[in-house]
Amino acid sequence: MPAEGMTELDREKLSQLIEAHADRPGALLPILQAVQAGFGHVADTFVPVIAERLNLSRAEVHGVLTFYHDFRRQPAGRRVLKLCRAEACQAMGAVDLLAQAEHRLATAMPGTRADGAVTLEPVYCLGLCSVAPAAMLDGRLVGRLDAGRLDALIDEVLA
Amino acid sequence: MTVTVYVPGDAAAVACDADAVARAIEAALAARGEDFVIIRNGSRGLHWLEPLVEVVTDTGRIAYGPVAVEDVADLFACGFLAGADHRLRVGRPEDHPFLAGQTRLTFARCGVIDPASLDAYRAHGGGRGLEKALTMTAADRIETVKNSGLRGLGGAGFPVGVKWETVARTEGPRKYVVCNADEGDSGTFADRMLMEGDPFCLIEGMAICGLTVGATQGYIYVRSEYPHAIAAMARAIEAARAGRWLGADLLSSGLAFDIELRVGAGAYVCGEETALLESIEGRRGQVRAKPPLPAHKGLFGMPTVINNVLSLAAVPFIFAEGPKSFRDFGVGRSRGTMPIQLAGNVKHGGLYETPFGLTLGELILIAGGTASGRPVRAVQVGGPLGAYFPPRLFDTPFDYEAFMAAGGLIGHGGITVFDDSVDMARMARFAFEFCAIESCGKCTPCRIGAVRGVETMDRLIAGDRPAEQRALIADLSETMKFGSLCALGGFTPFPVMSAITHFPEDFGADHPAAAAE
Numbered sequence: 128m129p130a131e132g133m134t135e136l137d138r139e140k141l142s143q144l145i146e147a148h149a150d151r152p153g154a155l156l157p158i159l160q161a162v163q164a165g166f167g168h169v170a171d172t173f174v175p176v177i178a179e180r181l182n183l184s185r186a187e188v189h190g191v192l193t194f195y196h197d198f199r200r201q202p203a204g205r206r207v208l209k210l211c212r213a214e215a216c217q218a219m220g221a222v223d224l225l226a227q228a229e230h231r232l233a234t235a236m237p238g239t240r241a242d243g244a245v246t247l248e249p250v251y252c253l254g255l256c257s258v259a260p261a262a263m264l265d266g267r268l269v270g271r272l273d274a275g276r277l278d279a280l281i282d283e284v285l286a
Numbered sequence: 287m288t289v290t291v292y293v294p295g296d297a298a299a300v301a302c303d304a305d306a307v308a309r310a311i312e313a314a315l316a317a318r319g320e321d322f323v324i325i326r327n328g329s330r331g332l333h334w335l336e337p338l339v340e341v342v343t344d345t346g347r348i349a350y351g352p353v354a355v356e357d358v359a360d361l362f363a364c365g366f367l368a369g370a371d372h373r374l375r376v377g378r379p380e381d382h383p384f385l386a387g388q389t390r391l392t393f394a395r396c397g398v399i400d401p402a403s404l405d406a407y408r409a410h411g412g413g414r415g416l417e418k419a420l421t422m423t424a425a426d427r428i429e430t431v432k433n434s435g436l437r438g439l440g441g442a443g444f445p446v447g448v449k450w451e452t453v454a455r456t457e458g459p460r461k462y463v464v465c466n467a468d469e470g471d472s473g474t475f476a477d478r479m480l481m482e483g484d485p486f487c488l489i490e491g492m493a494i495c496g497l498t499v500g501a502t503q504g505y506i507y508v509r510s511e512y513p514h515a516i517a518a519m520a521r522a523i524e525a526a527r528a529g530r531w532l533g534a535d536l537l538s539s540g541l542a543f544d545i546e547l548r549v550g551a552g553a554y555v556c557g558e559e560t561a562l563l564e565s566i567e568g569r570r571g572q573v574r575a576k577p578p579l580p581a582h583k584g585l586f587g588m589p590t591v592i593n594n595v596l597s598l599a600a601v602p603f604i605f606a607e608g609p610k611s612f613r614d615f616g617v618g619r620s621r622g623t624m625p626i627q628l629a630g631n632v633k634h635g636g637l638y639e640t641p642f643g644l645t646l647g648e649l650i651l652i653a654g655g656t657a658s659g660r661p662v663r664a665v666q667v668g669g670p671l672g673a674y675f676p677p678r679l680f681d682t683p684f685d686y687e688a689f690m691a692a693g694g695l696i697g698h699g700g701i702t703v704f705d706d707s708v709d710m711a712r713m714a715r716f717a718f719e720f721c722a723i724e725s726c727g728k729c730t731p732c733r734i735g736a737v738r739g740v741e742t743m744d745r746l747i748a749g750d751r752p753a754e755q756r757a758l759i760a761d762l763s764e765t766m767k768f769g770s771l772c773a774l775g776g777f778t779p780f781p782v783m784s785a786i787t788h789f790p791e792d793f794g795a796d797h798p799a800a801a802a803e
Contacts, residue, residue, distance in 0.1 A: 152586060155568035156551060187569075194570040194726075195551035197510055213472030214666055217716070218630035218704045219657065251554060251720065253511050254475040256702065257333035257628065257635030258298050266513060270301030 132172045140165060141173055145180050155181060155191055159198055168199040204239045204246035206284045208232075209263040212249045215256035224260055224277050225249075231281050245284045288321045289367055290342040294397065295326030296482050297514040298475065303355060304337035310358040311339070318362075328483015330379050330397035331637030340379065343369035349376040384634060384652070389615060391603045391623050392596060393476075393639045396483035402521055404529045407486040415602030416531070419494045420539050427498040428454060431601070434609035435621030440466055440557075440594030441668065441697040441773075443620075443686045446601075449591060452581040453499040456589040461501035463492050464566070464585055464592040467508040467515070468550050468557040471669025473700030476625040477595035479637055481508070481515040484599075485522035486531075489545060491598035493536060494605060496543040499591055504545040507562050510552055520547055554724035558772045559592045561726055572726045573772045594698070596625060617643035620685035628653040630666075630702035647680030649701060660705035664713075664789065668697025670720050671777035673784035674710065693784060695777070710789040714759075715743035717781040721774060732775025735766045739782065752794025756786060 133141070144165050148157040158177060162169050169192055178188045192198050210228060212221050225236060232240055232247055239246040255261035258270030264280055272280075293299075293308040308324055315322040330349075332338060338351035339361075348369035350361060357374060364372045379385055379397075390396075399406040407413065419427055432447030453461060465488065469477040481488060492504045508516050523545050526532045534542045553571045555561045560574035563585050584590025600622065604612045612622045620642035626649060628635050633654030646665060656662055664674045673694030675682065682692045689696045704713075718739030725732045739762055746755035763779035770776040786793050 153548075153566050153568035156548070156565065160549065160551065181568075190570050191568070194572075195553050197550075197552035213720075214670060214713070214716070215473045215630040215700075215702045217713075218702055218708065250511060251724070252470055252472045252474075253297075253301075254469060254478040254515075255298050255301050256473045256475055256630060256700070257632070257637075258301055258336065259630060259635075261301060263511075268297055268301035268514075270298060 137166075138176075141176055145177060149180055155183070155188065156195075159192060163198060168202050171200060204243050206245045207248065207265055208245055208280065208284060209248045209250040209253075210236070211251070211253050211255070211259070211261045213252040213256075215252075216260040219259040220273075221260040224272060224274070227274060227277055228281065231278070232284075288323060289315060290323050290325065291315070292325050292327045292340040292342075292347070294329045294337060295401075295514070295518075296329035296336070296397075296479060297512070298333050298479075299329055299336040299338070300514065302336045302352065306355045307337045307339065307353050307358065310355050314358055314362050320367075325400045326402075327399065328396045328401050329479055329637075330385060331393065331479065332379070332382065332384055332634070333636035334634050335376060338376065338379070341367055341369060343367075345369060346378050349379045349382075350374040351376055384636070384638070387652070388639050389623050389641055390639050391612065391615075392487070392600050393480065393484070393625055393637065394603075395487065396479060396637075399484065401483050401485055401518055402525070404486060404525050404531070407484070411606065412486055412602070413490065413531075415605030416490050416493055416537065418605045419497065420537065420541075424454060424498055424500070427494070427605075430605060430609050431498070434604040434612040435616070435619075436597065436600055436604060436612065437620070437686065438594060439596035439600065439624065439698070441695065443696075446593060446597050449581055449593070450495065450499050452579070453501070453589045453591045456582055458589040460503070460586075460588045461499055462585040462588055462590040463495045463499070463501045463504040464563065464590055465492055465504065465506040465595055465598055466557065466559060466562055466592055467506050467512075467519075467595045468562055469512070469595070469698065470509060470554040470557045471671075471698050471700050473629040473666065473669055473702035474627050474698045475629070476627050476637060476699060478512050478515045480595055480599050481512070482518045485518050486526065487599045487602055488519075488595055489522060489526050489531060491601035492545060493531065493543050494601050495591055495593070495598060497536070497539075497541050499589075501591065502542045502544070504543065505548055505566055505585070506545060507548045507550060507556070507566060509550040509556075516547065516549055523547060553726075554720075555726045555772075555774055558774065561772070562592070563590070570726070572728045575771060596698075615641035617641070617683065617685050618687055620687070624684065624696070624699050626684065627700045628703075629700060631656045631658055631705050632703045633657050642683075642685040644684050645680060646675060646682050646684065646701070647677075649684065650680065650703060653701070653703065656703060656705045658705045658707075660707065662703055663706040663708055664704045664710060664785075666702040666704070666713075666781065667700070668695045668780075669700050670717060671695075671773055671780055672697050672700075673780045674713065674788060675784070676788040679788075693787075694780060710785040710792040711743065711747050714782045714785040714793075715740060715747065717778055717785075718743060721778040725774060729769070729771040729775060731766045731769035732771070732778075735762055735770075735775060736778065738762060739766075739778075746793060749794065756793055756795065759783075759786065
């Protein structure tokens, strides 16, 4: 099996994650989601393993992996801060908050801070448009964001 | 007596600290030695009051909000468990003008019941639509939906009954019901609220659809940005299976129908129905050319009904109360109610379900004007692909045809308000940028046009020959509108051209009104 660069443990874990979903119709997305949840990202070395199990070409798996914004091919920072930059949040000052986050984290969006503390990403709507501007820190939702609350979030991330 | 407190578990409430408030209330109740239960209900839709905590008293449920963790001790000290006065006291929620003015058909239970409890759903009238449907012939079920006048509330406005009839008449070894819960439009959150606040209503609507068209498998495709909705739906599907509302023998009818939850992976274009089907099948979310229609050749090549959450969730009411009771609401060819979402720079943001026909200006009044207190300058209706409206068009009534006539669309019913600090050239540039980021890449007008649009807007914003850039953008918009495969490329010209038409002063042009003086 072409899975160079992986430990035996990783190989075992990957195989389990794949097998849990492989028999579902349209299994590729659930598998990629499970692999990312398990490893934090979908490494390029995983692609041929997934392709072989689903009887797909590597190109097909690569194509899906790179199409969707959620999938990562490299590990993210220790925390992930997503700031909404869709229209409703813009109407409440999101553009200034993005600039504030980029400045304080010394990271351009999208990007990961040099010390790996945080990945800063845009998100296009969290469905919190009535309590805008909105953000998501790891899995935690934050609404009614303003400069002070964003500063507090960033303090938490950098602590 | 057991104390019952409701603290919304809706994502908008949680984003405003509802989980911490629930924990603080729980700790206080435990410390007092009360016998209590805390129910995490959905949201009533008065989002500026979230977290809106409700206590069950002898005179009904009394609400307080917005409650912060720091307010909890004070609420207890004032006797809020008995509904006592407090500066945060809202009173009976149903008496609040924002709720009292609504016509809640689809959202009747949202925020009222425990969304995790099938028993609570039944106790509040849930299930009567499905029971009624089981006594009817398939032909009568289709007639019921057609007679209701229900149109697709995802944005396209296609008659739901006609779609169901097409699938019912199409032969296939298997058929599917797919619920589009990929609610990606900024300014919209009704699907999310319904899934979090009344998930059994969606399940019931899908089950009725399944037995009407002869489908045994349903899929709900929810976007990954909605973790709370995903959890609430997954929990409800399990409970529905346990209660035999789903499975091999639905309510002992001998009919089978089950639902699988699928989660998106961050692609706006998957809200387009054929891209969504591709995504469920495990491929890139690329748009399919139509025909064939999904009704003929949809998921896995089989006849498929694909409807939005709100369309399917309107169905239980239509069956329980009869199609006439739905059709009697609304205006012209827009029948029934629309759950309208008030968002952006508004004082009173939230969900407002009302019959079609209110004007845009009336809706902005209901939203209480801007949160910033500055004048309203522009309102985007229908998400990122919807047109921007200036105040002089606020008399446009909220229905499909009137909005089309005014050069816009109602889309999924989102209204995003901007105050006078907005730069419309920036918003037009953003519309192109969003289209470029989210384009599936299949058709050239969208894939390339959006990028060229951003570049052209950048030149215009820099003051480089603005008249020429405006002409280029008008031309490009024509190409995208008529040459794109789906609404992403095809409708991006709506926000762009409406911004240029109604706010020319932001695009380096003299305002026509000013020039005429």
